[in-house]
Amino acid sequence: MPVISAKRMQDRADSILRAAKTVFSEKGYEGSSIADIARAADVSDGLVYRYFRNKRDLLYHVLRVFYERILVDLERSVMAETTFEAQLRELIRRHLSVFVADTDLCRLFISEVRVASDYHGSAIQELNRAYTSVLIKIVDQAVAAGTVRGDINPRLLRDIIFGAIEHRAWRFVNSRGALDVEETTDELTALLTRGLLAPPARRRAGARAG
Amino acid sequence: MPVISAKRMQDRADSILRAAKTVFSEKGYEGSSIADIARAADVSDGLVYRYFRNKRDLLYHVLRVFYERILVDLERSVMAETTFEAQLRELIRRHLSVFVADTDLCRLFISEVRVASDYHGSAIQELNRAYTSVLIKIVDQAVAAGTVRGDINPRLLRDIIFGAIEHRAWRFVNSRGALDVEETTDELTALLTRGLLAPPARRRAGARAG
Amino acid sequence: MPVISAKRMQDRADSILRAAKTVFSEKGYEGSSIADIARAADVSDGLVYRYFRNKRDLLYHVLRVFYERILVDLERSVMAETTFEAQLRELIRRHLSVFVADTDLCRLFISEVRVASDYHGSAIQELNRAYTSVLIKIVDQAVAAGTVRGDINPRLLRDIIFGAIEHRAWRFVNSRGALDVEETTDELTALLTRGLLAPPARRRAGARAG
Amino acid sequence: MPVISAKRMQDRADSILRAAKTVFSEKGYEGSSIADIARAADVSDGLVYRYFRNKRDLLYHVLRVFYERILVDLERSVMAETTFEAQLRELIRRHLSVFVADTDLCRLFISEVRVASDYHGSAIQELNRAYTSVLIKIVDQAVAAGTVRGDINPRLLRDIIFGAIEHRAWRFVNSRGALDVEETTDELTALLTRGLLAPPARRRAGARAG
DNA sequence: AATGAATGAGGCTTCATTCAT
DNA sequence: GATGAATGAAGCCTCATTCAT
Numbered sequence: 102m103p104v105i106s107a108k109r110m111q112d113r114a115d116s117i118l119r120a121a122k123t124v125f126s127e128k129g130y131e132g133s134s135i136a137d138i139a140r141a142a143d144v145s146d147g148l149v150y151r152y153f154r155n156k157r158d159l160l161y162h163v164l165r166v167f168y169e170r171i172l173v174d175l176e177r178s179v180m181a182e183t184t185f186e187a188q189l190r191e192l193i194r195r196h197l198s199v200f201v202a203d204t205d206l207c208r209l210f211i212s213e214v215r216v217a218s219d220y221h222g223s224a225i226q227e228l229n230r231a232y233t234s235v236l237i238k239i240v241d242q243a244v245a246a247g248t249v250r251g252d253i254n255p256r257l258l259r260d261i262i263f264g265a266i267e268h269r270a271w272r273f274v275n276s277r278g279a280l281d282v283e284e285t286t287d288e289l290t291a292l293l294t295r296g297l298l299a300p301p302a303r304r305r306a307g308a309r310a311g
Numbered sequence: 312m313p314v315i316s317a318k319r320m321q322d323r324a325d326s327i328l329r330a331a332k333t334v335f336s337e338k339g340y341e342g343s344s345i346a347d348i349a350r351a352a353d354v355s356d357g358l359v360y361r362y363f364r365n366k367r368d369l370l371y372h373v374l375r376v377f378y379e380r381i382l383v384d385l386e387r388s389v390m391a392e393t394t395f396e397a398q399l400r401e402l403i404r405r406h407l408s409v410f411v412a413d414t415d416l417c418r419l420f421i422s423e424v425r426v427a428s429d430y431h432g433s434a435i436q437e438l439n440r441a442y443t444s445v446l447i448k449i450v451d452q453a454v455a456a457g458t459v460r461g462d463i464n465p466r467l468l469r470d471i472i473f474g475a476i477e478h479r480a481w482r483f484v485n486s487r488g489a490l491d492v493e494e495t496t497d498e499l500t501a502l503l504t505r506g507l508l509a510p511p512a513r514r515r516a517g518a519r520a521g
Numbered sequence: 522m523p524v525i526s527a528k529r530m531q532d533r534a535d536s537i538l539r540a541a542k543t544v545f546s547e548k549g550y551e552g553s554s555i556a557d558i559a560r561a562a563d564v565s566d567g568l569v570y571r572y573f574r575n576k577r578d579l580l581y582h583v584l585r586v587f588y589e590r591i592l593v594d595l596e597r598s599v600m601a602e603t604t605f606e607a608q609l610r611e612l613i614r615r616h617l618s619v620f621v622a623d624t625d626l627c628r629l630f631i632s633e634v635r636v637a638s639d640y641h642g643s644a645i646q647e648l649n650r651a652y653t654s655v656l657i658k659i660v661d662q663a664v665a666a667g668t669v670r671g672d673i674n675p676r677l678l679r680d681i682i683f684g685a686i687e688h689r690a691w692r693f694v695n696s697r698g699a700l701d702v703e704e705t706t707d708e709l710t711a712l713l714t715r716g717l718l719a720p721p722a723r724r725r726a727g728a729r730a731g
Numbered sequence: 732m733p734v735i736s737a738k739r740m741q742d743r744a745d746s747i748l749r750a751a752k753t754v755f756s757e758k759g760y761e762g763s764s765i766a767d768i769a770r771a772a773d774v775s776d777g778l779v780y781r782y783f784r785n786k787r788d789l790l791y792h793v794l795r796v797f798y799e800r801i802l803v804d805l806e807r808s809v810m811a812e813t814t815f816e817a818q819l820r821e822l823i824r825r826h827l828s829v830f831v832a833d834t835d836l837c838r839l840f841i842s843e844v845r846v847a848s849d850y851h852g853s854a855i856q857e858l859n860r861a862y863t864s865v866l867i868k869i870v871d872q873a874v875a876a877g878t879v880r881g882d883i884n885p886r887l888l889r890d891i892i893f894g895a896i897e898h899r900a901w902r903f904v905n906s907r908g909a910l911d912v913e914e915t916t917d918e919l920t921a922l923l924t925r926g927l928l929a930p931p932a933r934r935r936a937g938a939r940a941g
Numbered sequence: 942a943a944t945g946a947a948t949g950a951g952g953c954t955t956c957a958t959t960c961a962t
Numbered sequence: 963g964a965t966g967a968a969t970g971a972a973g974c975c976t977c978a979t980t981c982a983t
Contacts, residue, residue: 105945105946105947105982105983106983109946110946113946113947131341134972134973134974135973135974135975136972136973136974144947144948145947145948145949146948146949146950146974146975147947147948147949147950147975147976147977148946148947148948149975150974150975150976151945151946151947155974155975156973156974156975186508211421211422212421212422212423212425213422215481215485220485221485247509248508248509249507249508249509250505250507250508250509250510251509252501253502253507254498257479257495257498257499257502258502258507260475260478260479260482261471261474261475261478261479261499261502262475263478264471264474264475264476264477264478264479265470265471265472265474265475266474267474267478268470268471268473268474268477269467269470269471269474271425272470275425275430275431285467288464288467289467289471291462292463292467292468292471292503292506293502293506293507294506294507294508295460295506295508296502296503296504296505296506296507297399297459297460297463297468297503297504297506298396298458298459298460298504298505299457299458299459299460299461300460320963344955344956344957345956345957345958346956346957349966354964354965355964355965355966356957356958356965356966356967357958357959357960357964357965357966357967358963358964358965360957360958360959361963361964365957365958366957366958530942551761554976554977554978555977555978555979556977556978559945564943564944565943565944565945566944566945566946566978566979567943567944567945567946567979567980567981568942568943568944568945570978570979570980571942571943575978575979576977576978576979606928609927631841631842632841632842632843633842635842635901635905640905641905667929668928668929669927669928669929670925670927670928670929670930671929672921673922673927674918677899677915677918677919677922678922678927680895680898680899680902681891681894681895681898681899681919681922682895683898684891684894684895684896684897684898684899685890685891685892685894685895686894687894687898688890688891688893688894688897689887689890689891689894691845692890695845695850695851705887708884708887709887709891711882712883712887712888712891712923712926713922713926713927714926714927714928715880715926715928716922716923716924716925716926716927717819717879717880717883717888717923717924717926718816718878718879718880718924718925719877719878719879719880719881735961735962735966735967735968736962739967740967743967743968764951764952764953765952765953765954766951766952766953774968774969775968775969775970776953776954776969776970776971777954777955777956777968777969777970777971778967778968778969779954780953780954780955781966781967781968785953785954786952786953786954
């Protein structure tokens with residue numbers, strides 16, 4: 102017989118988690134204090150420790166919830182597309198959207214977790230792996246189908262795409278500018294699929310004549 | 312007449328800067344204390360404040376020196392190449408090398424500075440801009456020369472390249488694996504120039520016949 | 522009509538008391554938390570406060586039970602001996618055995634209670650008095666019988682004996698060595714009854730002659 | 732060039748040490764906070780940590796100073812006596828005096844340190860050993876000289892004497908009664924040297940005739 | 942009667958920064 | 963110019979105790 106209902110407890114935990122998400126996002130991990138979070142959750146300092154082992158644990162839960170949210174439907178919606186290019190475009194669009202919608206959490210992840218010594222091999226890394234594995238999968242399929250060149254290293258490609266998006270989104274976000282998700286998606290997809298180089302001269306023959 | 316010579320002052324400042332670089336690199340910004348740095352520089356705590364406004368200022372100076380170092384010759388050595396692809400390859404190689412050689416400083420930059428609210432518009436950002444502008448320049452030239460497709464957005468390309476390298480290098484660095492600079496340079500250059508997609512079928516016809 | 526039977530209440534109290542004994546013994550008073558004890562007793566934190574006023578009260582009850590246990594039969598078994606020396610030996614043996622068997626409780630008593638400001642005049646002190654009074658009694662009888670010198674101060678003797686045993690046992694206990702109860706009993710009894718000094722020379726002369 | 736004179740620093744350290752001695756003595760180790768001690772020393776909390784590694788270190792320094800003080804001249808003054816009995820008496824007197832004069836420190840030692848897991852093998856234990864070794868020495872000499880019975884175990888005797896005194900003094904101290912050092916010294920010395928038992932009857936015959 | 946969630950004070954310790962020397 | 967002693971504000975976390983359920 103719990104003293105308060107399970108729902109009430111869940112609410113409390115959620116409330117602390119939400120508060121932590123907000124505070125961490127705004128002030129960074131080191132810059133946030135448990136007292137800040139407790140105050141934001143309208144809860145006593147001590148209660149935070151009933152629901153989370155310590156400050157670090159709280160951070161991980163925040164990021165776990167985040168990852169679980171962005172993972173939902175990712176694979177399904179990407180695989181719903183039929184061509185490699187459409188799949189790639191969908192993945193890029195979704196990932197850009199995450200950055201636009203959850204900039205602060207992305208920053209948190211980048212600046213506090215990926216850097217951390219305990220990241221390698223952690224549950225968070227596992228979620229990250231699950232997230233990026235969707236890309237690996239579509240590239241493998243496309244290589245098998247002959248759509249994508251066989252000398253492509255899927256893991257390098259993964260780093261290119263996620264690194265590029267992260268960088269791109271970050272810049273916009275921090276310069277407080279707006280990122281046009283659709284346009285960026287198109288440009289990035291085009292660049293990746295077709296490459297930088299102009300087509301061979303014979304196809305441009307007409308242009309040369311002009 | 313200064314009580315100590317200007318040269319001696321410069322030596323002191325350098326010594327503190329060097330110490331700060333080491334300590335920050337090893338322990339991160341929050342993890343380092345002024346006392347740590349002063350001890351490493353064989354100087355009193357108080358003296359640090361004569362040369363640098365505060366801990367944050369010290370960090371910025373460390374990164375400034377770092378940037379100035381990696382900027383040296385960058386433009387010259389890239390422009391020394393004659394084709395766009397060679398220029399791109401050179402830029403990628405150099406940037407990958409920076410990550411490999413100065414992992415800790417890169418981490419410092421990524422986790423402590425780019426995140427900071429005072430980064431936008433700062434002197435550090437200016438250096439970053441100077442660093443990345445080399446890429447913009449070679450792309451603009453290549454577009455003008457018709458080597459690179461005219462619909463390429465040079466700023467997007469910049470984010471792709473630097474984002475990709477950062478991501479790639481970071482992964483290797485944190486998984487304690489070795490990053491093969493030459494191989495990664497080749498793969499990344501190839502991917503960016505030629506794109507992901509396999510050439511049109513008619514070009515493969517010959518191969519198929521073989 | 523109580524909601525639970527008196528017996529059940531007693532069981533609960535006993536269970537808490539047993540848990541407290543274990544936990545206090547293992548971790549010391551300050552090192553133990555009510556939560557520790559409640560968990561060990563398989564009971565809620567709050568219930569502890571229904572049976573005991575507070576943490577301190579719990580400690581006193583633990584020690585009370587301890588004292589009551591070691592008091593049982595003490596007087597009877599000591600008085601069953603017929604000579605003073607045998608009575609003294611029995612008392613020493615039993616007290617040494619308590620230290621060996623219940624080291625942790627003894628430590629608890631020494632370090633947490635005897636020191637406490639509320640000890641003087643407390644129920645625990647009363648039990649301690651009852652315990653040590655057995656010694657006073659046999660000494661008084663032996664003095665009356667002429668077996669023990671009349672100038673002996675029984676209270677000083679009491680402190681000597683209990684202090685000596687405590688000291689001796691403590692040393693062994695903390696150095697993780699084994700204390701030989703029988704040997705220590707013999708030596709201590711001999712020393713106390715016969716004193717330190719060698720017999721006068723003239724008595725040794727005869728011995729030497731014999 | 733120290734910022735403040737060495738003397739000033741020593742004064743600070745002494746002042747903190749004195750404050751710690753007082754506060755620990757009054758409230759026990761666990762009951763004292765660094766803030767209490769800093770306030771008593773009229774110093775900031777942080778300064779305590781410049782002079783002492785941590786709270787425990789502070790406790791050990793307090794006890795070290797104490798031991799060094801009571802060790803001074805102990806051996807010299809005991810060995811100045813010529814007979815075993817006089818030496819023993821001197822040792823007992825001095826030790827009783829320590830308890831009377833420094834009750835609180837004795838309590839501190841007994842309740843906080845001897846109990847501690849880090850006592851065994853510590854510097855404090857070494858000081859304790861030095862202190863008690865004086866007794867071992869005079870007993871060994873007396874045994875060699877034939878004054879003390881050869882079957883006496885000097886280490887057992889040490890525990891008897893120090894245990895007895897500790898117990899005796901403790902009781903008085905805590906009952907706020909006054910301990911008569913001279914009287915207790917005499918009684919304890921007599922008891923230990925001559926033993927409890929009345930002399931054989933034939934020797935009392937003469938006394939009876941007297 | 943029993944629970945255990947909730948409180949909130951308080952503990953130890955660190956450290957950026959200042960300023961008397 | 964240089965020192966490093968001194969400050970004091972936080973920070974994280976624990977836990978005895980209470981009280982709504």
